[in-house]
Amino acid sequence: MQRNHYVLYQTGIISLFILFLMTTAYAQTTARRLHDAHDTYKQQRFTHRRFKHQDIIPVLDSLRGQEPLDITQVGQSLEKRAIYQVKAGTGENKVLLWSQMHGDEATATMALFDIFNFLTASGDEFDSLRQTILTNTTLYFIPMLNPDGAERFQRRTASDIDMNRDALRLQTPEGALLKSLQQTLQPLVGFNLHDQNPRYSVGKTGQQAVVSFLATAYDQARNINDVRRRSMQLIVGMDRVLQEFIPDQVARFDDEFEPRAFGDNIQKWGTTLVLIESGGYKGDAEKMTIRRLNFVAILTALESIATNSYEKESIDNYQAIPENGRQLFDVLIRDAAIIRNGRPVTVDVGINRQEVNIDSARSFRYRSTVEDIGDLSTFYGLNEIDATGLRLKTDRPLRLGQTASFTLLKDGEIVHTFVNGFLDDQIPVKATLGDDQTK
Numbered sequence: 001m002q003r004n005h006y007v008l009y010q011t012g013i014i015s016l017f018i019l020f021l022m023t024t025a026y027a028q029t030t031a032r033r034l035h036d037a038h039d040t041y042k043q044q045r046f047t048h049r050r051f052k053h054q055d056i057i058p059v060l061d062s063l064r065g066q067e068p069l070d071i072t073q074v075g076q077s078l079e080k081r082a083i084y085q086v087k088a089g090t091g092e093n094k095v096l097l098w099s100q101m102h103g104d105e106a107t108a109t110m111a112l113f114d115i116f117n118f119l120t121a122s123g124d125e126f127d128s129l130r131q132t133i134l135t136n137t138t139l140y141f142i143p144m145l146n147p148d149g150a151e152r153f154q155r156r157t158a159s160d161i162d163m164n165r166d167a168l169r170l171q172t173p174e175g176a177l178l179k180s181l182q183q184t185l186q187p188l189v190g191f192n193l194h195d196q197n198p199r200y201s202v203g204k205t206g207q208q209a210v211v212s213f214l215a216t217a218y219d220q221a222r223n224i225n226d227v228r229r230r231s232m233q234l235i236v237g238m239d240r241v242l243q244e245f246i247p248d249q250v251a252r253f254d255d256e257f258e259p260r261a262f263g264d265n266i267q268k269w270g271t272t273l274v275l276i277e278s279g280g281y282k283g284d285a286e287k288m289t290i291r292r293l294n295f296v297a298i299l300t301a302l303e304s305i306a307t308n309s310y311e312k313e314s315i316d317n318y319q320a321i322p323e324n325g326r327q328l329f330d331v332l333i334r335d336a337a338i339i340r341n342g343r344p345v346t347v348d349v350g351i352n353r354q355e356v357n358i359d360s361a362r363s364f365r366y367r368s369t370v371e372d373i374g375d376l377s378t379f380y381g382l383n384e385i386d387a388t389g390l391r392l393k394t395d396r397p398l399r400l401g402q403t404a405s406f407t408l409l410k411d412g413e414i415v416h417t418f419v420n421g422f423l424d425d426q427i428p429v430k431a432t433l434g435d436d437q438t439k
Contacts, residue, residue, distance in 0.1 A: 031296050032244065038295055041118040042292075049106040068088045069086055073085075075173065077147050081147035081148060081151075085140055085142055086112075092137075095137050097298070098178065099145065101145045101178075104154055104155055108278060114295045129299075132303060132306050139302070153357055159172060164262055178262060182266055190266050190272065193294070194278070198280020199280070199326070201324070201325040201327040203325050204327055205380075210246045210249040210250065211250050211277065211290065212253055215228055215318065218257070222257060227267060227270060231267070231272050234304060235321070236315070237309070242296070251325075253275070276298075330352050330368070332348060332351070332381025337390065337392065339391070344391070348377065349370060349372075349376075354367050390416075391410075394406040404420060404421040
């Protein structure tokens with residue numbers, strides 16, 4: 001009898017494992033189909049990430065009356081700009097998703113509008129997926145929580161307060177609205193959608209962190225209860241999906257508890273909190289590739305919530321995701337010679353490019369500066385130049401913080417010219433910003 005029980009137990013384990021593999025394979029197939037079909041649902045009005053509140057209003061107006069979306073104003077910003085909610089679905093599991101808590105982090109906002117188009121479509125290969133999500137979840141989207149910050153394309157609100165550090169004092173009307181929505185709706189899951197510094201690396205590697213996740217801590221001890229466990233399980237599923245498109249370019253943030261932050265507090269208040277950070281992708285300055293990845297990751301996560309398939313995930317796989325590192329420069333020049341006190345010194349030079357708003361923050365110019373000088377052998381560059389045997393020449397002694405404009409010489413002949421951090425044959429129009437234009 002004991003043997004029979006053991007055999008039945010083993011058979012059950014094997015069956016569960018097979019079911020898990022089948023579910024995982026299905027999710028990967030769905031993700032690939034969504035990825036390949038994204039252009040069909042892409043909101044064409046957003047061709048760059050520096051759009052404003054006035055740009056989303058006509059898009060929302062065009063969606064009014066389209067099933068299954070219900071669009072309402074739920075609040076307003078300090079400067080009286082309307083904050084909108086888009087609701088869809090009738091299911092028991094409530095999900096709250098908000099983007100542009102920081103006004104200059106617009107990648108996920110574009111992806112949410114793509115999802116709105118997806119949800120209103122029909123008669124395609126995704127009807128079953130839509131039905132699963134909309135029948136089993138009720139979705140509440142806030143596609144631009146900080147419209148005043150978006151107007152200036154800046155992180156903070158019009159009051160110069162970082163909303164994501166305002167969960168306790170609630171001095172911003174936008175932050176107070178977010179807490180009110182969480183407290184009123186009591187959603188099972190919340191998605192906190194951000195952009196991160198594009199120079200984050202995956203651990204200590206030279207791989208750029210294209211997307212990063214975090215299951216925020218709810219206390220100093222970083223304990224794991226059922227609420228936080230669900231965050232980790234959902235992230236494990238999204239990580240697996242994204243590995244197909246950006247292998248080894250997914251990371252996670254350090255989960256040190258931040259008592260003022262909304263993510264940590266919403267987790268503490270009982271809503272599972274998933275933080276998604278859109279980083280950088282080489283050659284994708286306007287983040288259209290990462291927009292597509294958000295579209296895929298969010299929809300597959302919503303399906304996982306609708307079917308409870310996330311429950312099969314092991315949180316050990318969350319801990320195995322590498323943490324974000326700070327190992328990258330935009331440009332790294334290796335082994336260049338500079339002259340100090342009449343003698344050559346071999347150095348590496350790390351250069352970073354910063355965006356400076358122009359045209360009322362609808363566009364930008366780059367200002368590239370020297371961020372570090374010395375032995376940078378443990379760092380990497382998104383673009384690297386081997387300057388072995390070359391001398392770096394500037395109009396003035398090379399210093400930290402100066403504009404990265406100089407030449408690399410070999411035997412007195414120019415090999416490379418850098419203008420504001422760009423090689424002479426790769427200088428975009430947006431690289432023409434100099435010191436005198438940023439003072």
